[in-house]
Amino acid sequence: MAIQKGHGIASIEYPTGMNQNGDPSQAWIKVKPDGRIDVFSGTTDIGNGSKTIQSQIVADTIGVPYDWITFDNSNTDSSPVCTGTFASRATFVAGKAVLKAAQRVRERILEVAGQEMEISPDDLDLDDGDVFAKDAPTRRMSVGDVAAAATWTYGELITGTGAHLNPYVPIVDSSTGEVDSPPHAAISYAACAADVEVNDETGEVRVLRLIQAYDVGRAINPALLEGQIEGGAMMGLGLGVLEDSYPYYPSVDNRAGDFGSYYAPSSADLPEMVNVIIENPSVDGPYGAKGIGEMANNAQPAAIATAVHDAVGVWVTELPITPERVLAALDAKSGGSGPRREGKHVAYDEEISINAVGTGLAWRAD
């Protein structure tokens, strides 16, 4: 028996949002009489941090402190339409909807402030909750006073809507019949390098280190981004070496039926991680951002597979790379004289296992 070390690398490109249309996001923003901001958006925060990200975009775009924002996505009936949290779109597509709504709110705040201050809105700026004259910054009024004037003096609600929908372009050119798929709104890129140890007797693969680089466009919230990268890495590690309801040894009756027997990665599987974040702004994302939600667990299994090949010289072409699959590949490579334990041939045969329901015969002993 020996522990073999190997290194591997894999890369990925991934589109943000859905190609073609049919994927709208809408947002509505209103300003309370005291200047605080209510954002209504249909995006469900499933732990990806979209409430935080969209609130940051609104606060920065209008020019008010982050803690003035209330983000409400509590109700399907009253929320504007958002097709959902999928396709890595919550920052890029839904973020653009709130960005456009916030731009309109900012414009209207400046117009009302212009009336109050008797200055052209073009000569006003808005930052950190205060409207001020660009060339005389001491002339200023707070957004709270602007909103109060709108409410009590002008009988107006300062509000703005925004929506984003990628345009429809036919995939097939009807005159030529050629497939002409238009470019996606933004493409994210990433690469992952894996260091592994493979036990060539038991077939066990241990991931020691993952080094990952992500081109994210712009890291709107670096801490949440890291969480997405690190969480994606552990999901990718699970897909790579652990997660399957297979193998069913010694028979299919013993397959994983609950969390206790399903091999989700735990903290004990945590490898060393190095994250590299590359900010290469996209031309049309909110503040240059792209989406990386879904791609974050794609490169690791391939990187681990190449690392296993580097370690023991076999390609395991099915995921997850379980001990049985490593042993079967080693056995095939050696022409049947492969790994043995206590004198017995331990190569594992998936066909036998699948067909062994009720017989308990999963191991090919010779």
Next chain:
Amino acid sequence: MKITLNGADAQVDSPPLTPLLHVLREELGVLSAKAGCENGGCGACTVLIDGSPRRACLTAAIAADGSEVTTVEGLGTPEALSPVQKAFVHFCAAQCGFCTPGMVIAATAYLDKGGSGSREEITEALAGHVCRCTGYLKIVDAVAAAREGDFDMSVAAESPHTQVRA
């Protein structure tokens, strides 16, 4: 049955074999302990019983009779967070938050029992708690830092695992 829940007396009227998790969530209205797998596999329901971390889903109410039960509500308040709670906020060690109460309870018990704060010990202490969002890294960093104590809560922690390149 009577328990001391987060320092206050609580009367329990559920049948004696009701899982403590259901007593907490449905009879006593404490919702921080989460019903994940409800068979001891995920760790999301973990509470302290007389200072030790226990799966509330596998503990019959009668087994907790007369005990001190502590959930995350009993560790700190929003104004005065416990060291572990502070560290989880500072290190952004939660995403969807479902596993977080169990993680915080397990980390608190580990540190209360004099854990050394080494990475190997922390990953072992938390190994019975499944998290599918964070990748565990920020959680482990948070627990290690909680043992050291003080940090500046006005800013988020900078991850030692990340480099940003323009």
